[in-house]
């Protein structure tokens with residue numbers, strides 16, 4: 176726990192401009208805590224040219240800048256004809272909230288490549304968490320501004336940038352009014368269960384950020400874009416590990432002779448997962464009450480880093496988290512194998528979850544957008560392609576490592592989480608397949624390429640970050656700090 180930085184700090188992500196993180200600060204409307212950037216605009220104004228007319232609070236329209244590379248447009252513009260409600264060829268406008276993050280960046284590029292008009296909304300808080308905790312992505316990642324400039328230079332396509340916090344309703348209002356989205360894909364949340372279990376302030380930040388952010392999006396849709404389709408990233412972790420099959424969102428129950436189809440019971444196992452359950456309830460309620468159209472994508476654990484678009488140029492490279500707070504199991508095992516660190520199985524290793532390749536995340540989101548929910552419909556898809564136990568993953572990585580000449584060892588470490596370590600798990604996942612998902616399964620060759628990728632970047636690995644440092648049982652009220 177000594178690795179954790181104080182919750183109330185200032186960081187300086189740019190060498191020239193100070194940005195302060197206030198945690199906690201008061202949110203007048205609900206009296207809870209919130210994280211805010213105090214000086215977003217000055218930070219970026221110097222590096223981005225903004226046309227006078229389009230200046231709006233917190234909005235940045237990134238412009239193309241020649242990056243002097245000998246690159247060509249490798250993808251065919253217009254290869255994917257977008258039909259708006261099936262009867263016109265207007266480009267669909269998709270707002271990607273959290274578009275600077277792991278899933279969001281890959282998705283924003285994919286949708287732009289498929290000729291959707293894309294705007295990224297992000298407050299860059301994920302990058303700040305790394306600064307706070309002394310973590311870093313395995314892969315070097317460019318600033319979001321360089322990323323979108325590079326994309327424009329390669330493809331001629333503009334991705335708008337709106338830098339700001341969706342918990343700030345004024346900011347979100349401006350983003351909605353100026354972009355007028357047909358669909359909003361909402362990835363913009365604090366997404367780490369361990370982060371939410373560090374201390375009281377991070378638990379409160381996570382629930383505030385996620386629940387209020389999503390509520391604001393729902394209010395913005397109701398107020399400014401009532402036809403807009405919300406595609407919200409939930410997690411398979413909302414269901415927990417019940418001793419019966421997990422259905423896609425709903426279950427039909429007969430009780431005392433009467434039958435009803437009800438929301439599938441949720442058993443969240445961290446303050447993060449609980450925030451997602453609350454989101455799902457708020458979305459379901461507003462679909463009923465206001466006629467919002469929404470798709471809740473209960474996503475499994477995502478692995479991999481490359482997509483067709485991020486491979487086009489090194490500046491487009493996605494982040495790859497392997498640390499004990501943000502790293503996901505398979506990504507972390509590959510990095511551990513690459514650097515000769517034993518694979519760390521938590522407890523007995525029978526914990527079974529759904530997994531998917533990042534290339535399938537982008538496909539699933541595109542399918543959800545192209546086939547929107549009806550007005551008032553709260554649609555739930557389980558978004559994963561295969562299920563594995565942690566022990567299965569360790570065995571697969573060991574086998575693939577051997578083929579590459581790596582000596583891979585597996586150890587069991589005390590489980591920092593409170594969870595079943597041996598359990599029944601059978602989750603349905605047919606609805607996205609029915610819509611046309613073509614899964615990339617975790618074949619030997621994919622695992623080889625993931626391991627080779629980890630080997631390529633192994634000099635950037637900080638082995639101190641690998642072991643779990645957050646205990647579900649030891650969470651307390653005292654803000655935890657990281658010594659220098």
Ligand SMILES: NC(=O)c1ccc[n+]([C@@H]2O[C@H](COP(=O)([O-])OP(=O)(O)OC[C@H]3O[C@@H](n4cnc5c(N)ncnc54)[C@H](O)[C@@H]3O)[C@@H](O)[C@H]2O)c1
Nearest residue numbers: 273275276277278297298299300301341363364366408477
């Ligand atoms: N990565 C996975 O394996 C996984 C699995 C299941 C579900 N999910 C869900 O998918 C979504 C995206 O996950 P990810 O791995 O890409 O996370 P990420 O942390 O890499 O990206 C989230 C992005 O949202 C931004 N953000 C957070 N709060 C914001 C706010 N208030 N306003 C504006 N921007 C904000 C962050 O800066 C970041 O860029 C999350 O909702 C997560 O719960 C992810």
